[in-house]
Amino acid sequence: MKIVKSLLPLTMLLLSGCVVGPDYQAPDTALPGKFSEAAGKSAGDTTLNPWWENFRDKRLNELVARGMNENLDVLQSLERISESQANVILAGAGGLPQINGGGNATISGEDGSLVQRQGGSVQSTKNLAGSVGSSWLLDFFGQYRRARESANASLDAAYDNVNVARLAYLNELTTTYISARFFQEALALNRLNLQSRRETLKLTQDIRAAGAASSLDVVQAEGLVNQTLAELPPLETGFYQSANRAATLLGVPAATITPLLIKAGPQPTPRHSTRVGIPADLIRNRPDIRSAERNLAAATAQIGVAESQLYPSLTLDGTIGAARTISAMTGNLTSWSFGPTLTVPIFNGGALRAQVDIADSVAKQQYFAWKQTVLNAIEEVENAQTGLIRDYQTVAAVRRLVASNEEALSLARESYRGGASTILDVLDAERNVANSRLTLAATIRSLANDYVALNVAVGGGSAIETPVPTPAPGRKVAATQ
Known part of the structure; x- marks a missing residue:
């Protein structure tokens, strides 16, 4: 903070x-x-x-x-x-800020004759992970x-x-x-x-x-x-x-x-x-x-x-990640990061x-x-x-x-x-x-x-039945010259 x-x-x-x-x-x-x-x-x-x-x-x-x-x-x-x-x-x-999310889930385990000879039981591990990332280029x-x-x-x-x-x-x-x-x-x-x-x-x-x-x-x-x-x-x-x-x-x-x-x-x-x-x-x-x-x-x-x-550009980046492992040992892990990235053009020919x-x-x-x-x-x-x-x-x-x-x-x-x-x-x-x-x-x-x-x-009749411009968000219709 x-x-x-x-x-x-x-x-x-x-x-x-x-x-x-x-x-x-x-x-x-x-x-x-x-x-x-x-x-x-x-x-x-x-x-x-x-x-x-x-x-x-x-x-x-x-x-x-x-x-x-x-x-x-x-x-x-x-x-x-x-x-x-x-x-x-x-x-x-x-x-505008860019926000992206992602997630994945995997399950893994072992099976075979070797496991049976050693008297082991079949073990499986489930991994669940998700993350949210954001980026904002300051204009x-x-x-x-x-x-x-x-x-x-x-x-x-x-x-x-x-x-x-x-x-x-x-x-x-x-x-x-x-x-x-x-x-x-x-x-x-x-x-x-x-x-x-x-x-x-x-x-x-x-x-x-x-x-x-x-x-x-x-x-x-x-x-x-x-x-x-x-x-x-x-x-x-x-x-x-x-x-x-x-x-x-x-x-x-x-x-x-x-x-x-x-x-x-x-x-x-x-x-x-x-x-x-x-x-x-x-x-x-x-x-x-x-x-x-x-x-x-x-x-x-x-x-x-x-x-x-x-000129230099400054980007604010941040990520939040969460993971959960379900196996013999179950646990949660949450990670996050936030910080600016400064890019300066130095030499570009x-x-x-x-x-x-x-x-x-x-x-x-x-x-x-x-x-x-x-x-x-x-x-x-x-x-x-x-x-x-x-x-x-x-x-x-x-x-x-x-x-x-x-x-x-x-x-x-x-x-x-x-x-x-x-x-x-x-x-x-x-x-x-x-x-x-x-x-x-x-x-x-x-x-x-x-x-x-x-x-x-002289431009006669050119605007008959022509649609009226609809301003987009944050847009002003150009005035008639």
Whole structure:
């Protein structure tokens, strides 16, 4: 007891010692006050914005809701939360007292002809023993506190990575759905073109029967019909591949979603604009930026873990053992021991210092990764916004072009019937109508894709149906940066 009383003040002194390594500070970088083509006004929290509903497409909304927690990438990210939570417990366990118990029992004796000749009797001895041992590494340089700090930051990053996976899912599912509807629209337009070109072929055949057209005119009209027929299979392939991809994203076998999409629907077109906000909003709303910041915090704490290895460590060890022997002579024996063990690193060839340098370098790499993530996010917003603004302009211009070409085709046919123009004029007009219609469909697809890209770039909808972080014992949830 005297030893315990003398060591208690020393223990309290050591436990109140300093924690080595740098204290983490959130990173900072210079950001512009506004995006180049947006008003300098904050968009607030965009992580709960269901932006895909602006397409007003019930089928798309159903698919998004169906796969929100069924996408396999999202499920993997959710499972990594459990792994990170276990790592938090593991990181702090070393700083707690370790108690282990054990026991054994044996029986021994002698038997045989020699014992019988000597008139002896069979003797047996039973030995029962048990022990309890304890060990406590006093964390007075913060090795386990820094390790727990690092594990907590990694757990925060795991929650953010769920949002990263969910945002990637939303991006790919919506663009895949947009592609499927584009291929359906292109198929419908090509079938419409096919009908128009067959009418032109019949008109040419009728005029040739009247002696006012040549066989060359008929052959040229037939060639345009066959060209249109050849364009249909690739578009059908594109639709089925898009439907199969949507099924995989929803976590079901390919072709499962095809029956739901086989009925053609209008191309998705956004009905409302997107609030872009300011670059500083991305620090809060982009899950990949938050994850990179948490990884930086985890790497910074690891510097302290490495530095703590440079200093002495003190361990308190104790054992209590009890044994009982049952034989001709029966007795009990109890033993115990208690005392500190001091370990001082003297010479290790520079390995411990190298570990500190490695941890410091890893932290610097994580800072650069965080900064690169921020800059990439700003670039993605700028590019998507620039594309979306000009897509609206392009769609309006192509709509006018389609109307002009359709009118020109009508005039060309009337002129051809009257003999004032050739079949080439009609065929050229049909090509212009077909090409402009397909261009309009492709432009609407680009508009929808850029709308998706812009909302993903600002972190829209990333936190919908995402679990709220549950603090582990002794853990504080990281504040939003």
